[in-house]
Amino acid sequence: MNVKELARTCGFSAAAGNASLQRPVTSVYCCDLLSFAMGRAPEDSAWITVMGNINSVAVASLADVACIVLSDGVQPDEAMLTKAQQQDIAVLLSDRPAFETGLAIHEAIRA
Amino acid sequence: MTLNFVVPGDDFTRAGEASGAVKQKMKQLGFPSDVIRKVSIALYEGEINMVIHAGGGQVDVEISQDAIDLVLTDHGPGIADIEQAMQDGFSTAPDHVRDLGFGAGMGLPNMKKYSDEFHLESEVGVGTTVRMRIYNH
Ligand SMILES: Nc1ncnc2c1ncn2[C@@H]1O[C@H](COP(=O)(O)OP(=O)(O)OP(=O)(O)O)[C@@H](O)[C@H]1O
Numbered sequence: 001m002n003v004k005e006l007a008r009t010c011g012f013s014a015a016a017g018n019a020s021l022q023r024p025v026t027s028v029y030c031c032d033l034l035s036f037a038m039g040r041a042p043e044d045s046a047w048i049t050v051m052g053n054i055n056s057v058a059v060a061s062l063a064d065v066a067c068i069v070l071s072d073g074v075q076p077d078e079a080m081l082t083k084a085q086q087q088d089i090a091v092l093l094s095d096r097p098a099f100e101t102g103l104a105i106h107e108a109i110r111a
Numbered sequence: 112m113t114l115n116f117v118v119p120g121d122d123f124t125r126a127g128e129a130s131g132a133v134k135q136k137m138k139q140l141g142f143p144s145d146v147i148r149k150v151s152i153a154l155y156e157g158e159i160n161m162v163i164h165a166g167g168g169q170v171d172v173e174i175s176q177d178a179i180d181l182v183l184t185d186h187g188p189g190i191a192d193i194e195q196a197m198q199d200g201f202s203t204a205p206d207h208v209r210d211l212g213f214g215a216g217m218g219l220p221n222m223k224k225y226s227d228e229f230h231l232e233s234e235v236g237v238g239t240t241v242r243m244r245i246y247n248h
């Protein structure tokens with residue numbers, strides 16, 4: 001399943017991403033501490049966080065995750081969106097809390 | 112190939128420029144993705160530490176076929192107790208930085224974990240130098 005299909009299946013909206021929306025998603029990872037995420041988020045995972053700032057984009061890019069999913073209705077700030085668009089990092093938005101967001105992704109990629 | 116970067120202090124919008132540029136260059140040169148990932152993570156953590164804890168610094172990167180050498184130099188406050196700083200979870204990051212998601216105290220442990228050779232030298236009041244080597248297998 002790719003990022004775009006994941007967004008559609010789970011009812012997330014896409015705030016950023018072009019070619020990155022076609023990337024495959026193979027797992028899901030959740031953490032708000034950036035050094036944790038950086039060291040532990042698997043490649044090609046959907047990374048759930050409430051950190052809607054520019055540093056999340058840097059971490060997503062370096063850890064090579066498939067997409068960032070901002071949970072709990074968090075909105076990305078302007079700088080984050082600009083950077084995500086520049087670096088083509090997909091950013092999805094979920095109104096649901098982190099756990100439920102992760103569960104929905106887990107079910108979608110297992111289906 | 113040598114690449115040099117100046118890391119500005121307290122500017123989170125620019126932190127990650129060096130690691131981003133090195134990642135890009137290594138991709139062009141055809142390095143394997145796991146080697147690129149190790150270099151990128153080790154370097155980004157180092158950059159961020161210089162931004163948060165040292166008021167900026169300098170990054171020197173030497174890329175060769177066999178290995179990538181990273182040297183991060185700053186003239187910040189230095190680290191009094193290196194053993195303590197290297198422990199998982201130890202952090203002196205201020206609240207405004209924690210609000211951005213930093214301060215897990217995992218940066219130095221990540222740098223050590225993702226590099227094949229890791230040396231940290233620091234003197235209080237003088238500054239800190241981190242040297243890392245990552246082999247291209
Ligand atoms: N370049 C540096 N100059 C001065 N002190 C440093 C430097 N790098 C690290 N330190 C000290 O070592 C501590 C641990 O660093 P580490 O990178 O592991 O964690 P952190 O930066 O606090 O949080 P995280 O990296 O998880 O966001 C820091 O909190 C700081 O006290």
Ligand SMILES: [Mg+2]
Nearest residue numbers: 159160218219
């Ligand atoms: Mg750190």
